[in-house]
Amino acid sequence: MKNKTYVEDVNRSIYDIKDKVNASYKASRGLTSGIVNSISLEKNDPAWMREFRQKSLKIYNELDIPVWGPSIEGLHMEDIVTYVRPNTQMQLKWEEVPEDIKNTFERLGIPQAERTSLAGVGAQYDSEVVYHNVREEVKSLGVIYTDMESALREHEELVKEHFMKLVTPRDHKFAALHGAVWSGGSFVYVPPGVSVEIPLQSYFRLNAPGAGQFEHTLIIVDKGANLHFIEGCSAPKYNVANLHAGCVELFVREGARLRYSTIENWSKNMFNLNTKRASVAKDATMEWVSGSFGSRVSYLYPMSILKGENAKMEYTGITFAGNGQSLDTGVKVVHAAPNTSSHMSSKSISKDGGTSTFRSAVVMGTEADGAKCAVSCESLMLDSKSRSDTIPVMDIRNDNVDIGHEAKIGRISDDTIFYLMSRGLSEADARAMIVSGFAEPIAKELPLEYALEMNQLIRLEMEGSIG
Numbered sequence: 001m002k003n004k005t006y007v008e009d010v011n012r013s014i015y016d017i018k019d020k021v022n023a024s025y026k027a028s029r030g031l032t033s034g035i036v037n038s039i040s041l042e043k044n045d046p047a048w049m050r051e052f053r054q055k056s057l058k059i060y061n062e063l064d065i066p067v068w069g070p071s072i073e074g075l076h077m078e079d080i081v082t083y084v085r086p087n088t089q090m091q092l093k094w095e096e097v098p099e100d101i102k103n104t105f106e107r108l109g110i111p112q113a114e115r116t117s118l119a120g121v122g123a124q125y126d127s128e129v130v131y132h133n134v135r136e137e138v139k140s141l142g143v144i145y146t147d148m149e150s151a152l153r154e155h156e157e158l159v160k161e162h163f164m165k166l167v168t169p170r171d172h173k174f175a176a177l178h179g180a181v182w183s184g185g186s187f188v189y190v191p192p193g194v195s196v197e198i199p200l201q202s203y204f205r206l207n208a209p210g211a212g213q214f215e216h217t218l219i220i221v222d223k224g225a226n227l228h229f230i231e232g233c234s235a236p237k238y239n240v241a242n243l244h245a246g247c248v249e250l251f252v253r254e255g256a257r258l259r260y261s262t263i264e265n266w267s268k269n270m271f272n273l274n275t276k277r278a279s280v281a282k283d284a285t286m287e288w289v290s291g292s293f294g295s296r297v298s299y300l301y302p303m304s305i306l307k308g309e310n311a312k313m314e315y316t317g318i319t320f321a322g323n324g325q326s327l328d329t330g331v332k333v334v335h336a337a338p339n340t341s342s343h344m345s346s347k348s349i350s351k352d353g354g355t356s357t358f359r360s361a362v363v364m365g366t367e368a369d370g371a372k373c374a375v376s377c378e379s380l381m382l383d384s385k386s387r388s389d390t391i392p393v394m395d396i397r398n399d400n401v402d403i404g405h406e407a408k409i410g411r412i413s414d415d416t417i418f419y420l421m422s423r424g425l426s427e428a429d430a431r432a433m434i435v436s437g438f439a440e441p442i443a444k445e446l447p448l449e450y451a452l453e454m455n456q457l458i459r460l461e462m463e464g465s466i467g
Contacts, residue, residue: 031078052164066173090147097130105123108232110203117198120133124215129148142194145186159218177214188220192222196226202229216249219249223253233265240269243270263446274298276301280304282308286314292318299328304332308337313343316345317345322350330358330359365398373402374404376406
């Protein structure tokens with residue numbers, strides 16, 4: 001049957017607003033030892049961090065670009081500016097943020113979200129955090145929430161103990177790149193037994209054309225503590241390549257719980273090569289909620305290491321790939337202790353020749369007696385030009401484990417639309433119901449305002465006829 005369903009691109013005009021670049025410092029294009037050293041000097045790094053950056057650069061130059069994923073042709077490091085400092089210091093009061101930057105974040109709804117539903121906000125613009133605030137009642141619990149540069153000054157030993165210990169520069173070429181030129185990001189420490197009832201959020205906005213963003217997020221949730229952290233990202237569209245190679249390291253101590261929610265909405269000139277990893281201790285729970293939209297190419301595979309008995313991991317994610325996009329996402333879990341459990345649920349939508357790839361990797365170690373893992377991925381292709389692949393990998397070294405994998409791929413059928421129309425729905429409502437129903441399991445995992453943002457991002461205007 002000829003497919004007459006047509007879906008418009010995501011309307012992301014709100015995210016495409018560009019500000020004039022007003023940087024107080026901008027590194028030269030490319031990646032050299034001198035550029036990395038200049039970033040260290042600009043940031044007044046301690047000696048160990050200066051040395052770490054140079055070691056990472058050396059590793060970057062030794063490693064090859066991965067050959068197993070989608071092509072990153074068009075990304076040339078010699079053209080990328082790795083550090084752009086906006087013309088402002090980090091402000092603790094919203095009124096003191098420069099007007100143009102403030103307007104951008106207000107259009108994105110960040111101040112409103114802070115007032116209504118967040119316990120703290122960090123807002124990064126290009127390479128530096130320009131605003132950071134946390135409610136007094138959260139501070140009074142001993143919670144530390146600040147930018148990484150402040151954490152490096154004020155909690156240096158804690159940072160030194162954990163920084164790039166879960167994701168090391170040796171992991172892959174872009175982890176090494178991150179180690180060399182990282183800037184900005186968030187640091188969170190939640191003391192033992194403390195439950196942060198309202199989410200914290202960091203929002204990362206990349207404005208400068210041809211620039212890279214390399215924020216580092218380090219979160220430590222101590223024994224029996226509880227936290228929900230939300231990460232948002234966006235950038236306007238340019239006709240030159242931009243690069244995002246952030247790094248997220250999460251330490252979930254014994255009996256603790258961490259939910260890490262992400263809405264990424266990059267423009268289609270963005271290469272999104274991000275790395276996220278969590279260490280999960282005994283009786284602790286790690287929850288990932290992920291919405292990946294935009295970008296030309298994405299490599300994104302959050303990994304959890306279940307190190308303690310009864311540790312748990314849950315992943316819920318959705319991706320949308322349109323014309324010219326290849327979103328290569330997935331999840332990796334390592335069961336390294338008895339009675340650990342994991343559940344991964346992924347959905348993808350692809351249209352106009354877009355490619356969605358889901359990679360799951362499950363490692364069951366010899367010590368993982370009684371471990372359980374379930375993987376489920378569903379793909380919705382909206383036309384015959386699009387592509388969706390599922391690539392599962394299982395490394396099982398213990399006979400006493402339980403693993404399940406389920407994959408479904410389908411298309412919006414005009415027969416289904418016709419059926420719903422026969423029950424009284426309009427054609428547009430029928431299509432909206434199908435897509436909304438497909439995405440609903442993800443939306444319900446997000447706080448209301450972020451579910452609304454996600455729904456806006458996947459607002460699909462459909463045209464066509466039945467017959």
